[in-house]
Amino acid sequence: MLFSANVTAFESLTKLDKLKAAYLFNFTKFIEWPDSTFRSGKNRVEICIEDNAALLKFLNELVAGRNVGKNQLPVKVTDLISEASCDIAYIKHVDDEKMRSLVESIIISDHDSSASSLSDIIFFEENKRLRFDIKMKKMEMLNINVSSELLKLAREKSS
Amino acid sequence: MNKPLSTPTFRFSILSFCTLFSCSNVLAQTTPSEFAELSLQELFSISTEEQSEAESGWSWTLQYRYVEYDGYLSGTDRLTIDEVLFVPGTEQRTASNFPVVPTTITQELKLLGLEYQKSPDWRFQITVPHVKQSTDHVSIVPNYDQFVIDSSGVGDITLKANYRLDNDDLRQWWLGFGVQVPTGSIDQEGDTPRAPGNQQLPYTMQLGSGTFDFPFDLVYQTNTTHSFSVSFGGVIRIGTNDRNYRLGNNYRASAKYNYLLNEDWSVSLAMDAIYRDKIKGGDQSLLVPQSIPYPASITNPNLYGGKKLVTRLGLKTNLSSDYTLSLELGKPLYQNLNGPQPKEKWQGALQLVATM
Numbered sequence: 001m002l003f004s005a006n007v008t009a010f011e012s013l014t015k016l017d018k019l020k021a022a023y024l025f026n027f028t029k030f031i032e033w034p035d036s037t038f039r040s041g042k043n044r045v046e047i048c049i050e051d052n053a054a055l056l057k058f059l060n061e062l063v064a065g066r067n068v069g070k071n072q073l074p075v076k077v078t079d080l081i082s083e084a085s086c087d088i089a090y091i092k093h094v095d096d097e098k099m100r101s102l103v104e105s106i107i108i109s110d111h112d113s114s115a116s117s118l119s120d121i122i123f124f125e126e127n128k129r130l131r132f133d134i135k136m137k138k139m140e141m142l143n144i145n146v147s148s149e150l151l152k153l154a155r156e157k158s159s
Numbered sequence: 160m161n162k163p164l165s166t167p168t169f170r171f172s173i174l175s176f177c178t179l180f181s182c183s184n185v186l187a188q189t190t191p192s193e194f195a196e197l198s199l200q201e202l203f204s205i206s207t208e209e210q211s212e213a214e215s216g217w218s219w220t221l222q223y224r225y226v227e228y229d230g231y232l233s234g235t236d237r238l239t240i241d242e243v244l245f246v247p248g249t250e251q252r253t254a255s256n257f258p259v260v261p262t263t264i265t266q267e268l269k270l271l272g273l274e275y276q277k278s279p280d281w282r283f284q285i286t287v288p289h290v291k292q293s294t295d296h297v298s299i300v301p302n303y304d305q306f307v308i309d310s311s312g313v314g315d316i317t318l319k320a321n322y323r324l325d326n327d328d329l330r331q332w333w334l335g336f337g338v339q340v341p342t343g344s345i346d347q348e349g350d351t352p353r354a355p356g357n358q359q360l361p362y363t364m365q366l367g368s369g370t371f372d373f374p375f376d377l378v379y380q381t382n383t384t385h386s387f388s389v390s391f392g393g394v395i396r397i398g399t400n401d402r403n404y405r406l407g408n409n410y411r412a413s414a415k416y417n418y419l420l421n422e423d424w425s426v427s428l429a430m431d432a433i434y435r436d437k438i439k440g441g442d443q444s445l446l447v448p449q450s451i452p453y454p455a456s457i458t459n460p461n462l463y464g465g466k467k468l469v470t471r472l473g474l475k476t477n478l479s480s481d482y483t484l485s486l487e488l489g490k491p492l493y494q495n496l497n498g499p500q501p502k503e504k505w506q507g508a509l510q511l512v513a514t515m
Binding site for chain 2: 018019021022023025026058059061062066127128129130131149153
């Protein structure tokens with residue numbers, strides 16, 4: 001039954017969403033967060049997903065048992081509504097309250113979403129491939145270190 | 160007329176499937192775990208289409224490879240053509256000088272490869288080589304003071320399976336094993352000074368080994384923008400062919416560093432340590448009825464094989480989402496040959512890989 005439920009949940013996901021999930025997980029390998037107040041006591045990397053239960057479930061299984069970064073931290077995936085300390089937040093919509101709660105998070109969205117102008121990493125499709133842009137301004141302010149390997153693969157890198 | 164085209168240089172070069180084919184996961188992923196195993200580079204190559212042709216599991220490769228030999232080595236000592244050429248009346252005939260001497264040797268390989276990735280862990284390949292070789296000679300034989308011998312045709316076809324032994328997010332181990340079928344001719348003939356008309360050509364000018372040979376390799380590879388791979392492989396030969404010889408086994412340890420410049424371009428630097436055995440047995444038709452029966456060094460089975468250290472520089476680009484073009488140039492840094500034996504001068508390879 002569990003297997004059947006998983007298959008059903010994953011089948012409702014598009015391949016594009018699955019690729020985004022893989023990207024979100026890969027990003028955590030190439031980003032190092034500073035030991036800030038925001039992260040004090042946290043011994044994991046947290047990815048928050050907004051309004052997409054199937055993607056959340058898929059990503060949860062994707063990261064299960066996998067550690068990332070130089071400290072080999074586990075990755076936790078949660079619903080954005082229930083989580084206030086996201087390291088990475090994949091969002092679709094913008095509102096003031098949400099943005100205030102994500103002031104120390106890396107915000108990721110799709111280029112055609114209303115959140116793209118306020119995001120730090122923006123997904124887009126090009127030649128049937130999923131790509132991304134990176135805006136470094138906020139990450140530099142937060143002393144978040146983005147690996148040159150990740151920057152190299154971004155189409156555009158802007159401050 | 161020198162290094163068996165079908166043997167050491169070319170046939171070995173088709174072993175490392177990570178070079179010949181892409182080591183990335185082109186097969187369609189479905190489960191979270193399969194997606195988790197994809198590196199950023201692999202994610203870049205995956206189509207967003209639900210049923211992408213690029214993930215059918217099939218890919219093909221066209222490769223053109225060129226190797227040139229010029230000059231001689233005995234061990235690590237350089238020899239001039241004059242030192243290898245026996246001139247009656249001015250010197251004594253020995254086992255190290257010959258009345259016929261190959262000077263410049265060129266070998267060309269056009270290779271068609273087809274791969275099917277059955278699952279993330281299994282890949283199957285078939286490679287069909289077309290071999291062309293040409294050798295310039297000088298000799299003391301009247302009317303053959305300078306002459307050229309050519310041979311060309313289909314070489315030995317390779318069937319190979321590759322199994323992924325281990326894998327995590329950023330690195331993987333592959334074990335490859337297969338068989339080379341003796342489809343290449345070992346009966347190539349040409350006009351040599353040995354006798355009037357056409358005669359059997361030496362080992363090097365033949366297109367195949369004449370035996371069933373068994374290639375293998377073990378590859379460790381990382382998948383990052385600074386990717387690195389090391390491999391060990393070889394070709395094991397058993398039995399003897401219809402002409403009563405067996406080409407020598409060969410082994411290769413390679414290390415390759417690949418640096419991703421951006422999403423479309425990468426450069427690489429590789430180093431190969433190569434060991435090749437001498438030929439076992441011999442083709443009696445290559446001999447002449449003299450106290451030293453070898454008219455040229457390449458007719459002596461003991462003057463094959465040795466050790467080499469070769470460095471290769473490569474450049475690779477994605478022409479489109481389905482086509483990858485790469486160029487590689489190599490030069491030996493060290494050669495210790497069972498000689499006198501022609502030494503390798505340089506090699507180059509141009510390769511197009513396409514996913515279907």
